[in-house]
Amino acid sequence: MLYKLLILILGYLIMVLAGYFIKIILKRSIGSSEDKNDMRQGIEGVGALIGMLERILIFSLVLVDQYAAISIVFAAKSIARFKELDNRSIAEYYLLGTFLSLTTAVIIGIIFRIIFGNIIPLVG
Numbered sequence: 001m002l003y004k005l006l007i008l009i010l011g012y013l014i015m016v017l018a019g020y021f022i023k024i025i026l027k028r029s030i031g032s033s034e035d036k037n038d039m040r041q042g043i044e045g046v047g048a049l050i051g052m053l054e055r056i057l058i059f060s061l062v063l064v065d066q067y068a069a070i071s072i073v074f075a076a077k078s079i080a081r082f083k084e085l086d087n088r089s090i091a092e093y094y095l096l097g098t099f100l101s102l103t104t105a106v107i108i109g110i111i112f113r114i115i116f117g118n119i120i121p122l123v124g
Helices: 002-029 033-039 046-063 067-080 088-116
Strands: none
Touching: 002 046, 002 088, 046 067, 046 088, 067 088
């Protein structure tokens, strides 16, 4: 039991740390300073927090073999940002960040399932 808990903690820690790499990639993808100002709408740091929670949720869904539920996470984020997606630079930034986050969580979740097996058994 402790072994599985430590594996889960490691996985969630990786999800948190993945945000730093995603942030680096996103910073490199932003072109002009005008684009940077467009991206900074909203409360400072909330986007990174949302991304971290998104990765944790997606990682958890992969571990319990609920891949279809991942689409609900993506749809909810898209609905929340729908009006902002009219601005092309914001849309590209949002999609790049979301897909980086989603891909990272799914791939690491699959790797964890391959290496450690069924960490979270749903049935006895």
